Amino acid sequence: MDQIMSLPFGVALAALFAIVMIRVNVTYWIGRGAVAGFAHTRFGRSLERPKAARAQVLFQRWGPYAVVLSFLTIGLQTAINLAAGAARMPLRRYLPAAIAGSLMWALLYATIGLAALEAWLAVAAASPVGAGLGVVALAVVIVWVVVVRKRRSAAKSADTVV
Numbered sequence: 508m509d510q511i512m513s514l515p516f517g518v519a520l521a522a523l524f525a526i527v528m529i530r531v532n533v534t535y536w537i538g539r540g541a542v543a544g545f546a547h548t549r550f551g552r553s554l555e556r557p558k559a560a561r562a563q564v565l566f567q568r569w570g571p572y573a574v575v576l577s578f579l580t581i582g583l584q585t586a587i588n589l590a591a592g593a594a595r596m597p598l599r600r601y602l603p604a605a606i607a608g609s610l611m612w613a614l615l616y617a618t619i620g621l622a623a624l625e626a627w628l629a630v631a632a633a634s635p636v637g638a639g640l641g642v643v644a645l646a647v648v649i650v651w652v653v654v655v656r657k658r659r660s661a662a663k664s665a666d667t668v669v
Contacts, residue, residue, distance in 0.1 A: 516617060523613035527578075531588045531605050538592025566594035571604035578608035579615075 511519050566573075570591050577587040591601055631638035 520613050520617045523616050524609055527609045527612050528605065531584065531609060534585055534588040535592040535596075535601060535605070538589040539595060540592075542593045542595065563594045566590060567596050567600065570594060570596045571600050574601065574604035575608040575611070578612040584608075584612075 511522055514522065570587075573587050574591055577584045588605070627638070630641070
């Protein structure tokens with residue numbers, strides 16, 4: 508990471524763009540390959556069911572938007588790009604979305620992301636205990652949000668069942 512941070516902005520941006528483009532395209536092709544491999548097994552018939560066909564059509568229609576927006580999230584990029592490959596999204600729709608998302612990600616990471624990483628490393632170097640408490644506080648907030656959402660979802664589903 509230090510090597511990328513020490514590069515001029517344009518070079519760092521190009522390097523980050525290349526790295527993420529390689530990663531998302533490899534993930535896409537793994538998804539396509541997995542589906543092609545499953546097609547020759549007994550599980551392959553499940554890919555031909557009406558629900559799977561509807562999901563595939565839905566993903567081919569809205570998938571490019573999901574691909575672009577996934578670059579603004581943490582942890583969903585790989586799943587969505589894998590799903591794009593598994594849904595056999597045509598390359599003419601996938602590649603523009605992957606390029607736009609990768610460019611957006613590289614730009615964000617080259618500006619805000621690297622600055623945030625540098626600030627975090629400075630905090631961790633100055634106060635490892637403070638950095639650890641920051642991680643714990645972030646984990647507590649994430650767990651709290653997940654628990655609240657699950658409770659609301661459970662309450663909502665209980666209301667609709669009654």
